[in-house]
Amino acid sequence: MYTSRSNLLRMEHLEDRSLPAGTVTTAFALGNLTITGDPQ
Amino acid sequence: MHINGGNVTVHGKDNTAIIGPTNFAGVINVNVNLAAGNDKLLVKGGPLAGNLNINLGVGNDEVDLHNLTVNGPVNVVGLAGHDLVEIEDSNFLGNITINTATNNDEVDIFESSFGGNLTVLTSWHHDKVEIEDVTVAGIVQVDTGGHNDQVRIEDTDFAAAVTVLLGAGNDSIELEEVNFAVPSVINGGPGNDNRDVDDVAGPVAFVGFP
Numbered sequence: 272m273y274t275s276r277s278n279l280l281r282m283e284h285l286e287d288r289s290l291p292a293g294t295v296t297t298a299f300a301l302g303n304l305t306i307t308g309d310p311q
Numbered sequence: 312m313h314i315n316g317g318n319v320t321v322h323g324k325d326n327t328a329i330i331g332p333t334n335f336a337g338v339i340n341v342n343v344n345l346a347a348g349n350d351k352l353l354v355k356g357g358p359l360a361g362n363l364n365i366n367l368g369v370g371n372d373e374v375d376l377h378n379l380t381v382n383g384p385v386n387v388v389g390l391a392g393h394d395l396v397e398i399e400d401s402n403f404l405g406n407i408t409i410n411t412a413t414n415n416d417e418v419d420i421f422e423s424s425f426g427g428n429l430t431v432l433t434s435w436h437h438d439k440v441e442i443e444d445v446t447v448a449g450i451v452q453v454d455t456g457g458h459n460d461q462v463r464i465e466d467t468d469f470a471a472a473v474t475v476l477l478g479a480g481n482d483s484i485e486l487e488e489v490n491f492a493v494p495s496v497i498n499g500g501p502g503n504d505n506r507d508v509d510d511v512a513g514p515v516a517f518v519g520f521p
Binding site: 292293294295296297298299302303304305306307308309310311 | 312319321323325326327328329330331332333335337338339340341342343344345346347348350361368
């Protein structure tokens with residue numbers, strides 16, 4: 272006698288893979304704030 | 312970027328990562344170099360005690376100076392790319408220069424006051440400059456360079472000399488409710504230029520228009 276088991280397969284969404292759109296570098300000295308972007 | 316006196320906070324939007332501190336105290340001058348790529352920058356708050364220098368770099372960049380007060384000179388300089396510079400609800404005590412360089416650029420200045428000189432240079436290609444509900448105490452120069460450019464000035468008071476150079480190309484200028492306090496010149500340059508003037512007061516000369 273055989274018993275049948277049906278395996279239900281489901282698709283699950285992965286979490287969004289968030290990648291930086293770009294990077295910005297900050298630096299501060301003697302009252303001067305410098306903000307520099309990247310080439311993106 | 313938010314300025315609150317000497318305190319400045321830098322936020323990275325749209326997944327922009329920031330390397331370095333994001334909160335600063337005792338800030339006098341701000342220098343921004345966006346480098347290459349298509350970038351967006353919003354600066355608001357103030358007053359900033361010193362200079363604000365923004366280098367857009369190559370790429371299609373957008374700068375928004377909103378509800379901002381700067382006591383020192385302001386320089387916004389672009390390179391190639393379709394740049395958009397928007398100034399709204401802001402006050403500038405020093406001179407301000409906006410130079411978007413080549414490609415089709417747009418400069419919008421709304422509801423703001425300028426204590427010093429205002430210079431807008433958009434260089435080659437089809438550019439658009441809009442100035443509305445603005446007061447300027449210093450000398451004004453708008454030079455849109457070659458190609459077919461559009462300039463619209465509305466509900467604005469100029470206390471010093473104004474020079475608008477539209478350069479070569481089929482350009483258009485629209486003036487509505489504009490007051491010129493001293494002799495000023497609107498020069499259409501070569502090409503089939505068009506002017507639409509309504510309710511303009513003061514000594515202004517039009518050159519190069521039919």
